[in-house]
Amino acid sequence: MHTENPSNTPNVDASQTEHADRYLPLSTNFSSSPSLFIDTHADKSDLQECASIRVRAGTELLESLTCMNISNTCDEDFRRVVNAAYLLLKDGVELMGVARG
Numbered sequence: 484m485h486t487e488n489p490s491n492t493p494n495v496d497a498s499q500t501e502h503a504d505r506y507l508p509l510s511t512n513f514s515s516s517p518s519l520f521i522d523t524h525a526d527k528s529d530l531q532e533c534a535s536i537r538v539r540a541g542t543e544l545l546e547s548l549t550c551m552n553i554s555n556t557c558d559e560d561f562r563r564v565v566n567a568a569y570l571l572l573k574d575g576v577e578l579m580g581v582a583r584g
Contacts, residue, residue, distance in 0.1 A: 534578035541571035
């Protein structure tokens with residue numbers, strides 16, 4: 484059976500709209516199709532705890548850099564630690580933003 488759409492707008496499944504509103508892609512998704520999302524309907528305390536864990540891990544990595552002798556560190560290792568800290572801190576900040584509403 485065929486039914487016409489009188490408004491000439493594409494039919495959008497309500498669940499697709501809810502999904503788009505509920506799941507916020509992290510800005511650290513560096514691909515054309517995001518795979519990491521924040522559930523904006525998650526309990527605020529869970530979001531804050533997740534953010535806290537990431538921020539703590541990121542700052543601990545950066546604290547480790549202050550103890551390292553840079554002259555004995557491979558450039559590639561230094562880049563890896565900085566990149567990991569960036570990802571953790573960026574995700575943590577985004578989680579805190581969603582938790583605040």
